[in-house]
Amino acid sequence: MHKNPVSNLFLLFGIALLTACASGPDIQSDYDHTVDFSQYKTFGFFNPMSIEGDNYSTLFGRQFRESIGREMRARGYDESNNPDLSINVSVRLQEKTKVTTTSDPMMYGGYYGYRRGFYDPWMNYGYGTSTQVSQYTEGTVNIDLVDTALKRRVWEGVAIGRVKEGRRNAEVRTAIDEGVTTMFAAYPFRVGE
Numbered sequence: 001m002h003k004n005p006v007s008n009l010f011l012l013f014g015i016a017l018l019t020a021c022a023s024g025p026d027i028q029s030d031y032d033h034t035v036d037f038s039q040y041k042t043f044g045f046f047n048p049m050s051i052e053g054d055n056y057s058t059l060f061g062r063q064f065r066e067s068i069g070r071e072m073r074a075r076g077y078d079e080s081n082n083p084d085l086s087i088n089v090s091v092r093l094q095e096k097t098k099v100t101t102t103s104d105p106m107m108y109g110g111y112y113g114y115r116r117g118f119y120d121p122w123m124n125y126g127y128g129t130s131t132q133v134s135q136y137t138e139g140t141v142n143i144d145l146v147d148t149a150l151k152r153r154v155w156e157g158v159a160i161g162r163v164k165e166g167r168r169n170a171e172v173r174t175a176i177d178e179g180v181t182t183m184f185a186a187y188p189f190r191v192g193e
Contacts, residue, residue: 025161025179029186032154035147037189043072043145044083050090063173064089067180068143076191086148092140101131143183157183 031037045065052061068087069079077085139162145155159179167175 025159027157027159027179027182027186029155029157029183031156031188032152035154037154038192040084040147040189041077041191042080042083043069043077043085043087044080044148046086046088049088059169060172060176061089063176064143064180067177068184071180071184071187075187075189083148085154086146088142088144088146090142090144092142099131099133141179143180155187155189157186159183 045068049061049064051064068089072085072087073079139160141159143157144153146152147154159182
């Protein structure tokens, strides 16, 4: 099967976004406060989910389904072909530019150290600023729970992070699983509550 560049980007995204980095991805969630979640008892998935289109890998879609299914079952929901809640997962990639400006240190040590405390060098002599520009890809994963009857999103989990390259498929699956667990830690509902 031929992979196109968008498919490769998704692989990189899945690898990067939900993998453990020093600070991890930024995880956010919210829900519709006007909805009575105790009415929901079953869940199912959009078919196909947004991440399972022509341009994305079904391997990672399967991992999202398994991880999300585990989280929903742990909260008492049953999987159904006619669900109360339909689940969709989508991905967005965006190229970003980071500009960092730092002040160069004054040359107190070494050759210029003898001036310290006695007199200043000429203006801007030996110090100033430096600017570094870097390009990176930021990825966003959205997990949406949609009231199937009303066709309205009632809960959303979002993970935003910098895409890292070079991860193996097993690492990506583990990262997806850990990311889904973290996202659902903010899901405050259980069946019947």
